[in-house]
Amino acid sequence: MNQQSRPAPVQTEGVTETLCRWIVSLKGADIPAEVRREGLRTFVNWLGCAVGGARHETVDRALAATLPFSGPATSGVLGRTERLDALHAALVNGISSHVLDYDDTHLKTIIHPAGPVASALLALAERQPISGEDFLTALIVGIEVECRIGNSVYPAHYDRGWHITGTAGVFGAAAAVGKILGLDETRLAWAMGLAATQSSGLREMFGTMTKSFHPGRAAQNGLFSALLAEAGYDSSLRAIEAPRGFANVLSEKQDYAEITEGLGTRWESALNSYKPFACGIVIHPTIDGCLQLREELGARVGEIEAVELRTHPLVLELTGKRSPRTGLEGKFSVYHSAACALLRGDGAPTAFTDEVVNLPELVALRDRVTAVADPACHEAAVDIAVTFADGSRVTKHVERAIGSRERPLSDAEIEHKFRVQSGLVIGDEAAARLLDLAWRLESLADSGEVARMAMAG
């Protein structure tokens, strides 16, 4: 019965209320320059991933199911020729941006923050003009909201089995779109309530196409939540903290200070990180070290007799595939990854195709890579020893892999990542033009321009 479950009257200002008040009152100028800069890097990285994933069969199948139901085709599917209504475009672009497991990571929660938020905003930006400045402000707001909500329940929530990118992402998308729509505090709280009641995504789906469905659906559901609230569709005003609200129902841990404290001074969105390599993060130190060795060895990489790795045990547990046959299996093979970095200098999606994984010279070197698990070696580190025919050895120690908070990707490295993956889909020239436009987001009168230029053909 309804009233049986109504929460007790709020005694003090609620968590949802505090968060919504901050979102409504925030102005773009209140966001520090370095935070806006990280937001722009997040946008560029997300755009490259969304274009880069566009040709994956996961996207083909999502499109096959959505096209027959699409409304006014206002919004483009990035990296492709199809257009969809804004809600479905948010879904498909969110899927595309995550399908290569190459997107951004908020390391404290393992949330991939951009997918749910940017996918919703850019789809909406083609329906109603949004200035680049407002777009970036809303993107940062959305990421701030989802990461703070994630912090409040992580790790208990994730350990229970929730895919936090989906469960927290829907709040970020709703907040970002609510900011763009100019919702007042009450309507924004309704949008958060509608987001909370759609918060979902199970880790059981990892390893299937449904994993990528999570950020996509979070984008679509968050966008729809804000649109419903704008239309006056009401909801709870305390969806995050109520006894039967999000945090209590979906988590054993609730640390609301993570949501309400330091708003506007501590920026979770500025802690975002970007994957340099298109595979599980535990292999990154190995690829990083092998790329450095390749630089130092020059032509001698062709004379390598054997490669020995000393890694954290988790590396072999998760990516110990000895003889991968497909590109996907290659992502779970530290042996292939090391050989490919040494011989081809590659850790991008191009390193994990069926063709490359089966190249004879790569297979030959891969079979001469050995790995030892050493509990004393931490996850972000690796020791690599390369032996040559003449018996000489060269070693390389990586303490913190590229892409970690200690060694963030430079703008140039983000650009390289962008060019490689999106060039494969829309061509190098178009990729270069798109990259240039993306960096200029804040100066654009209509951010939808980015989506139009990101389409194929």
Place this chain on the structure above:
Amino acid sequence: MNQQSRPAPVQTEGVTETLCRWIVSLKGADIPAEVRREGLRTFVNWLGCAVGGARHETVDRALAATLPFSGPATSGVLGRTERLDALHAALVNGISSHVLDYDDTHLKTIIHPAGPVASALLALAERQPISGEDFLTALIVGIEVECRIGNSVYPAHYDRGWHITGTAGVFGAAAAVGKILGLDETRLAWAMGLAATQSSGLREMFGTMTKSFHPGRAAQNGLFSALLAEAGYDSSLRAIEAPRGFANVLSEKQDYAEITEGLGTRWESALNSYKPFACGIVIHPTIDGCLQLREELGARVGEIEAVELRTHPLVLELTGKRSPRTGLEGKFSVYHSAACALLRGDGAPTAFTDEVVNLPELVALRDRVTAVADPACHEAAVDIAVTFADGSRVTKHVERAIGSRERPLSDAEIEHKFRVQSGLVIGDEAAARLLDLAWRLESLADSGEVARMAMAG
């Protein structure tokens, strides 16, 4: 990381696999006649509720948000003139069927089973012809699936704060549509996986428009899950029982025998019940008894001096509103409900309008109704004592209220309920024609005919 969370290889046949195998192999003729009859009663009751709720402002606002994004408008909004794509129609009709809290109830789980399943099926039936016979078979399959999954986690799942009509309903909709689409076992399991990963709906939303959103979104998400699976979008094959699957993540209780045992012999769908009155079930014994007294007293109801109720304490806790001012408040007033049943013989939505709640003669009698909470009185019972000016008393004891499993609504009572609520929306003549057509569902070559006739104007 993906592979980190992959379930161990399945050793024995899984719960999801067993359920999907049964769904795929089931033929309409395998369903006993009395089960099909209860399914038909469920359909008629649902249709009346969907039409009856169509003019609620909750539906107005849902439509305002969805119409701008609607795809090919194949499917009608019941009780209205608007048409939407099948996905959005499933959403809005699901909202409409629940918004008056007048729909069906699977009493073991408090699931309102028809909303998620019938809303998805009828919206699809206008997009692709579905015979009435196949429609009824799929409806029964969907209700069987959602109630069995509900049984497996109830009450722990509900107690945690999940609105089980939404969380279990999405499986029912996916199963029913999957049956219509003829999905094989693998694709049907994918559909269940996509449903599981969208399973959501928080009890915190009770008392807001978002409560009705749950059956609507479950219908839409279940329909979309089956369409994605049909398009080859893959998912987990053991979404219900996997370590990080539905039952383990969303509940502390997992009783899989409730899902897998007695399939085809024990029918949960045949246990469905229908609300005789448009208000919380705890007031039903009082309204039932007052309606019986009205019959017995005839003209003397006008001479009633006082009414004394002896009820279960929960009745006053939940519906003790002494002086309701609005129709909605009237639903939470056992005093108004008793007076309205005695004076007007009404417990339908017509008894809970702002106008009726404020009628002077009703207010006058309402103020002479007293109620005593008696822990010895069980929830389905009530003692009513009516006193007249001459001091004479008439008493009525109700042991099991009409609408309970012990005293199910007759077909005639379901018809009366249907006529009253849908007549208010589409007119009495159209309601009578629609009722006649709905009873003939199994004989229809195209069940979409029902939706077309259920539209307004």
